[in-house]
Amino acid sequence: MSELYVVFKVDDGEYVLQAADVLQMESFGGATKVPGTPPYVAGLIHIRGRVVPVIDVRRRFGLSSIEPTLDSRVIVVQSGERTVGLLVDSAREIMRIPPEGLQAPPAWMGGDGAGFVRSVAHVERGPGEKRLVMLVNFEKIIGQEGIYGDERNG
Amino acid sequence: MGNAFDASEFLAGFLVEAEEHLSASTTNLLAVETSLRKGENNPRAVRELFRSLHTIKGLSAMVGIEPIVDVAHAMETVLRKADRAAGALSTNAFEALLAGLRAIGERVRALSTSAPVAPAPPQLLDALAALEITQDASPATVELVLDAGLSAKLSATEKAQLLQGAESGRRALRVDFVPSPARAAEGTTITSVRERIGAFAEIVKVVPLSIPASDTAPGGLAFALLVLTDATNEALAAAAATQPEHVQVLHTRRVDGADPLAEPEAAEEDVGEGRKRGIVRVEVARLDDALERLSALVITRFRLARAVDALAAQGVNVGELGEIVKGYGRQVRDLRGAIMRARMVPVAELLDRVPLIVRGLSRATKKPVRVVIDAGKAELDKAVADRVFPAIVHLIRNAVDHAIESPAERRRLGKPEEGLVRVTCFERSTNQLELGISDDGRGIDREAVAHRASRPVPADDAGLLDLITLPGLTTLDHATKTSGRGLGMDIVKRAVVELGGELSLGTTPGAGTTFTLCIPLTITIVDAFSFVCGEQTFVAPVAAIEEVVEVVPEALVRGPSRHTRFGEVRFMERRGEIVPLVNLASVFSLASREEPKALVVRRNGAALAFGIQRMVGQQEVVIRPLEDPLVKVTGVSGSTDLGDGRPTLVLDLVALSGALSQNRTEVPV
Numbered sequence: 038m039s040e041l042y043v044v045f046k047v048d049d050g051e052y053v054l055q056a057a058d059v060l061q062m063e064s065f066g067g068a069t070k071v072p073g074t075p076p077y078v079a080g081l082i083h084i085r086g087r088v089v090p091v092i093d094v095r096r097r098f099g100l101s102s103i104e105p106t107l108d109s110r111v112i113v114v115q116s117g118e119r120t121v122g123l124l125v126d127s128a129r130e131i132m133r134i135p136p137e138g139l140q141a142p143p144a145w146m147g148g149d150g151a152g153f154v155r156s157v158a159h160v161e162r163g164p165g166e167k168r169l170v171m172l173v174n175f176e177k178i179i180g181q182e183g184i185y186g187d188e189r190n191g
Numbered sequence: 192m193g194n195a196f197d198a199s200e201f202l203a204g205f206l207v208e209a210e211e212h213l214s215a216s217t218t219n220l221l222a223v224e225t226s227l228r229k230g231e232n233n234p235r236a237v238r239e240l241f242r243s244l245h246t247i248k249g250l251s252a253m254v255g256i257e258p259i260v261d262v263a264h265a266m267e268t269v270l271r272k273a274d275r276a277a278g279a280l281s282t283n284a285f286e287a288l289l290a291g292l293r294a295i296g297e298r299v300r301a302l303s304t305s306a307p308v309a310p311a312p313p314q315l316l317d318a319l320a321a322l323e324i325t326q327d328a329s330p331a332t333v334e335l336v337l338d339a340g341l342s343a344k345l346s347a348t349e350k351a352q353l354l355q356g357a358e359s360g361r362r363a364l365r366v367d368f369v370p371s372p373a374r375a376a377e378g379t380t381i382t383s384v385r386e387r388i389g390a391f392a393e394i395v396k397v398v399p400l401s402i403p404a405s406d407t408a409p410g411g412l413a414f415a416l417l418v419l420t421d422a423t424n425e426a427l428a429a430a431a432a433t434q435p436e437h438v439q440v441l442h443t444r445r446v447d448g449a450d451p452l453a454e455p456e457a458a459e460e461d462v463g464e465g466r467k468r469g470i471v472r473v474e475v476a477r478l479d480d481a482l483e484r485l486s487a488l489v490i491t492r493f494r495l496a497r498a499v500d501a502l503a504a505q506g507v508n509v510g511e512l513g514e515i516v517k518g519y520g521r522q523v524r525d526l527r528g529a530i531m532r533a534r535m536v537p538v539a540e541l542l543d544r545v546p547l548i549v550r551g552l553s554r555a556t557k558k559p560v561r562v563v564i565d566a567g568k569a570e571l572d573k574a575v576a577d578r579v580f581p582a583i584v585h586l587i588r589n590a591v592d593h594a595i596e597s598p599a600e601r602r603r604l605g606k607p608e609e610g611l612v613r614v615t616c617f618e619r620s621t622n623q624l625e626l627g628i629s630d631d632g633r634g635i636d637r638e639a640v641a642h643r644a645s646r647p648v649p650a651d652d653a654g655l656l657d658l659i660t661l662p663g664l665t666t667l668d669h670a671t672k673t674s675g676r677g678l679g680m681d682i683v684k685r686a687v688v689e690l691g692g693e694l695s696l697g698t699t700p701g702a703g704t705t706f707t708l709c710i711p712l713t714i715t716i717v718d719a720f721s722f723v724c725g726e727q728t729f730v731a732p733v734a735a736i737e738e739v740v741e742v743v744p745e746a747l748v749r750g751p752s753r754h755t756r757f758g759e760v761r762f763m764e765r766r767g768e769i770v771p772l773v774n775l776a777s778v779f780s781l782a783s784r785e786e787p788k789a790l791v792v793r794r795n796g797a798a799l800a801f802g803i804q805r806m807v808g809q810q811e812v813v814i815r816p817l818e819d820p821l822v823k824v825t826g827v828s829g830s831t832d833l834g835d836g837r838p839t840l841v842l843d844l845v846a847l848s849g850a851l852s853q854n855r856t857e858v859p860v
Contacts (some may be wrong), residue, residue: 069838070727072779073824081822081830085693088830088838089827090821119819179821180679 039135044170045112045128047094051170052125053134053158058114058175061085062128065109070099079124086115097178098153114175121179132170134158139172152177203303203335205254207472209299212243212250214540216292217547219243223278224285230440234278234360240288241270247295259298261311265319266291277360287318293551328347334443335363341415343396349417352395353441356419356517362429363395363441364424366416367432369408381414388553392420417441471654473533475573479715481530488523495519532715535570538616538624541580542566548584549612552591559609560591564614571624572713575690578813579626579710582686586628586706587612587682594632594704604701606631623692624712629705635659635698656696660684689832690714691815715814721807721833722790725781730812730831731790731842738791740765747772757851758784765791768798773851775801778826792844814841825850 042053043062049174049185061084068080068091091111095102108127113120138155146154155174162168219236226233232293248263266288273280280288294315298308307799335354337345345353353363368384381397388394395417404411420427424438495516503509542564549562571579595601595610602608615627640658641648649655662681683706687694692710718728740763747761748769754760762769770791776784778801786802793799814829826847830838 069830069840071822071827071840072781073826074822078821079253081817081840083836083838088815090817090818090819092821121821133589150820158629175731 039133039138042132042170042172043112043128044130044132045110045125047098048100051168052173053132054112054114054123054175056131058116060113060115060120061097061111062113063111063122064107065091065105065111065124067105068124068147071151082111082122084111084122087120089113089120089122090191091124092178093124094178095124095126101168116175116179119179123175123178132160134160134170143172146171202254203252206299206473207302208250209247209259209295211472212247213292213296213299214543216240216243216247219542220285220288220292221546223280227280227282227285231362232280232360234274237270237273237278237280239841241267241274244270251322254561256298256302256308256671258308259295259318261292262291262298262319265311265316269319269322272760277358281322284322287315287322289547289551290315291319293347335441336443340400341365341398341417344744345396345417349396353417353419356393356395357442361393361421362420364392364418364420364427365433365441366418366427367400367433367437368414369402369433370412370414371407371409374432384414384416384431388416388418388427391422391426391430392418394418401670475534476536478530482527485523485527485530488526492516492520492523502607519536531572532570534572534574534713536573536576537566538569538571539564539566539625540575540585541571542614542616545583545587545614548587549591552588556592558591558595560595561609561611563611563613565614569616569618570712571710573712574716575710578686578690578714578716579692579708582683582708583614583628583645585628585680585683587614588627589703590632593632594634595825596633618712619709626708626710627705628708629703631703634700634702634704635696636700639837652696652698655698656684658693659696660694685834686834689813691813691832715816715829716811717814717841718809719812719831720790720809721839722788722803723805723807724801724803725776725779726804727840728807728833729840729842730833731807731844735792735843735845736790737793737798738765739806740789740791740800742772742786742789742800757849761801763789765798765800769799770800772800772802775803778847778851790844792848794845794848794852797848797852799851801844801847812841 041056043056043059044051044053046052063084068082070080071078071090072095077093079091079093079096082091083089093102103126105124107125108129109124111122111124112128113122133185138158138160140158142154142157146157153174153175154171156172158170158172159167160170217741219240222236223233223240226236243261248260248267251257251259251263261637269284269288273284276321294312301308335350335357336611337350342350357363366388368381370381374380385394385397398415398417400413400415401411402413416431418427424435427438445522474677499509499512499516502512545564546562549560553560588624590612591610595612596604596606598608599755601610611631613627615629617625619625637648637655640655643772644658644661646658649658659680660683664762684694687708687710690710691714692708695707695709696704697707698704715730719732720736721728721730723729742763747763749759749761755773758774761772763772764770772786772789774784774786775790776782776786783804785804787804788806789800791800810833812833814831816829817823817827827844828843828846829838829841831841833839
C-alpha cells in the first residue's frame with residue numbers, strides 16, 4: 038500500500054515527510070528567538086494554543102538562511118512526545134509513494150555523517166519525466182538523540 | 192513583609208473563606224429549592240445555610256465589611272426562624288435569600304478586585320425583614336390536613352403528636368395498606384406491614400377504613416397508617432406494598448404550588464454532601480513553594496546521572512548505581528505528580544454555581560431553561576479553574592440570552608418550550624480538558640454576523656468563530672440586560688488562549704450551538720515585570736527581582752580584566768554594596784546594548800544587575816514550560832502570551848546569574 042507524503046522544498050532540493058506525522062502547515066510570520074539555542078533554531082511560534090519550536094531547515098542543512106517569503110511554510114510535525122515545526126521554502130504538494138519506490142540514499146547525500154536523508158525515491162513528474170525526492174530523517178533533524186536519554190521525563 | 196499584621200494577607204484569607212462559604216450556601220439553597228418543588232422541607236440544608244451565613248457574617252465583621260454583615264445578618268434571621276420551623280421556607284423567602292446571596296457575592300467580588308463595596312441594598316433588607324414579620328404573625332407554621340373521616344377517628348393527643356412531629360422536621364404521612372388473600376399468601380399482612388414500617392418510622396395510629404370491595408380489595412377493607420418519618424415515600428410505599436404516589440403528606444407547607452409530577456434534575460445537584468469531609472485548605476502559594484523545592488531535586492537527579500555516566504565512561508561498573516539513579520528519577524516524578532494533584536479541584540465543584548446562574552437568567556429573560564451538567568470526575572488546576580470560569584459563565588449567558596428562542600417562537604418551530612443548556616466536560620488527553628457548552632437554540636447566523644462585521648461571509652464555523660471573536664462585535668442591536676455588557680466573545684477567546692487552550696465552535700442554524708474549550712489541566716501563573724532588552728520583549732517574575740534601578744553611566748566603575756564571554760562587567764554602588772552589572776542584551780547576543788535601567792537579582796547572597804533597555808509594565812502571566820530540548824536553555828524558564836499572539840520568553844534571571852558566575856571565563860580584549 039503506497040503511503041502519502043508531504044513534499045517540501047529547501048533550496049533546490051525536494052524533500053518528503055510522511056503525511057501521517059504532519060499535524061498542520063502554516064505560513065510563517067516570524068518566531069520569537071530564544072537566546073542560547075543553536076543557530077538553526079528559528080525560535081518559538083504559537084500554533085493553535087501550543088508553543089512550538091521551529092527549526093530553520095536551511096540552517097540545519099548547512100545552507101544560508103533566507104528572508105521568509107509568502108511561500109515559506111512551517112510544517113508542524115509530531116514525533117513521539119515532541120512537536121516541532123520545520124521552516125521550509127515552500128510546501129504545497131502531497132504525493133503517494135509505494136514502499137518499493139524508496140531506496141537507500143547514495144553516498145555523500147544528506148550531509149554525510151548527519152544522515153538527514155533516510156531514503157530517496159524517483160517519482161513521475163509528468164509523462165516520461167522523473168524527479169528525485171528525498172525522505173528526510175525527522176528525528177535526526179530535531180536532534181532526538183540527547184546526551185541523557187530520558188532527560189525530558191525528569 | 193515583616194509586619195505583625197498584614198491586612199492584605201488577611202483579606203486574601205477572608206476572600207478564600209468567603210468564596211467557599213458562598214459556594215456551599217449556593218449548593219444548600221439549591222437543595223432547599225429542590226425540596227421545595229417536591230413539597231418537602233430540607234431542615235439540614237437550611238441549617239447548613241444558616242451556619243455558612245453566620246460564618247460569613249463573622250468573617251465580614253472581622254475585616255469590617257459592614258454591607259456584607261448587614262445582608263448576612265438579615266438572611267441569618269430568616270434562616271433561624273426557618274430552622275425553628277423545621278426548615279420551612281416559602282417560595283418568597285427562597286427568592287429573597289437568593290437575592291441576598293447574590294448581593295453578598297457581588298460585594299465579595301468587588302473586594303477581590305479592590306473595587307469599592309456598595310452598601311447593603313435597602314430593598315433587600317426590607318424584603319428579608321418583611322419575611323420575618325409574616326412568620327412572626329403566624330407562628331403556627333404547620334397545620335394538619337386530614338380528611339374529615341380520618342380526623343374524626345384521631346384523638347387530640349394523636350393529632351398533637353403528628354403536628355409536633357411535623358414541626359420538628361419529620362414528615363407526617365399517611366400510607367394505605369389494602370389486605371387481600373393474595374398478599375397474605377406472600378406473607379404481607381397488616382402485622383408484617385406494621386413491623387416493616389415500624390423499623391424506620393414512628394407509627395402514630397393505624398386506622399381501619401371500609402372501602403368499596405374490588406378485585407384488589409376483596410374484603411372492602413383498608414388500613415390507613417399515620418406515621419412520622421424521615422424516610423422517603425418510596426421506602427414507605429415499598430414497606431406497605433403500594434405505590435409511592437399513594438403516600439400522602441398530612442400537613443401544610445410546600446404543598447402550595449408544588450408539582451407532584453416534576454422530577455427535577457436537581458437531585459444531581461445535591462452533591463455538596465460529604466465532599467468537604469477530611470479536607471485541608473492550603474494556599475496555592477505553598478504548593479508552588481513545594482514544587483519549587485522539588486525542581487532542585489530534579490537538578491540533583493541530572494547531576495547524579497551525569498556523574499554516573501562519567502564513571503561509566505572511565506570503565507567503572509555502575510550497574511547498581513545506575514539502577515538507583517533511575518529509581519530516584521521515578522520517585523521524583525511521582526512526587527511531582529502528587530503535588531500537582533493537590534492543586535486540582537473537581538470540575539463538578541466549579542460548575543456548582545451554574546444552575547443558579549441559569550435560573551437567574553431564565554427568570555430575567557422569561558425563557559424556561561433546563562440545564563444539564565455532566566462534569567464526571569474530571570479535575571482541574573485551581574488556577575485554571577478560576578480563569579476559565581468567567582468564560583464559561585459568559586458562554587452560558589449568551590446561550591440563554593441570545594441563542595435560546597422565546598417560548599412562543601420555540602412552540603412555533605416545534606421545539607420544546609423549555610430551552611436546554613448543556614455543560615459537559617471530559618479529559619481529552621493526559622493534560623487537556625475539553626469543556627463543552629451547548630444550547631438547542633437558533634444557532635449563529637453567518638450572514639448576519641458577516642454583515643455586522645462588514646466582512647465576507649465565512650466559509651465554515653472556524654471562520655465564523657474568528658469573526659465573532661473580533662473585539663467589540665455584538666450581533667444584537669440592543670444590549671440586553673444580562674449579556675449586553677461585560678465580557679465579549681473576544682475576551683472569552685483571549686481567556687482560553689492565554690491559558691494555552693483552544694476555543695472552537697460548531698453551530699447549526701435552527702438547531703443550536705456548541706462552544707468547545709480545550710484547556711490545559713495545569714498552569715503556572717506569576718506576577719511578572721515585562722521589559723524590553725535588545726528590542727525584544729521579555730518577562731521575569733517580580734518575586735525574583737530585588738530592585739529595578741537606574742543605570743548612571745558616569746557612576747559605573749570598571750575594573751581590570753573585565754571582559755568575559757558575555758560582555759563587559761561593570762560595577763555599581765547600591766546602598767553601600769558593590770554590585771556587578773552585565774548587559775542582558777550582550778549576554779543574549781542581541782543587537783541593541785542600550786541599558787538605562789537594570790534589574791537586580793540575588794543568588795546565594797550575591798547580587799547581580801542586568802542592564803536592560805526599558806521597563807514596560809507589570810502583570811500576571813501564565814507560564815507555559817518549554818519542554819522541547821531544542822529550546823531548553825539556562826535562564827529561560829518558559830513562554831507566555833502577552834496578548835499579541837506571539838510567544839514571549841519568561842526569564843529566570845536568578846538561574847542565569849548562577850550560570851554566568853560559574854562561567855566567568857575572561858577573554859582577551
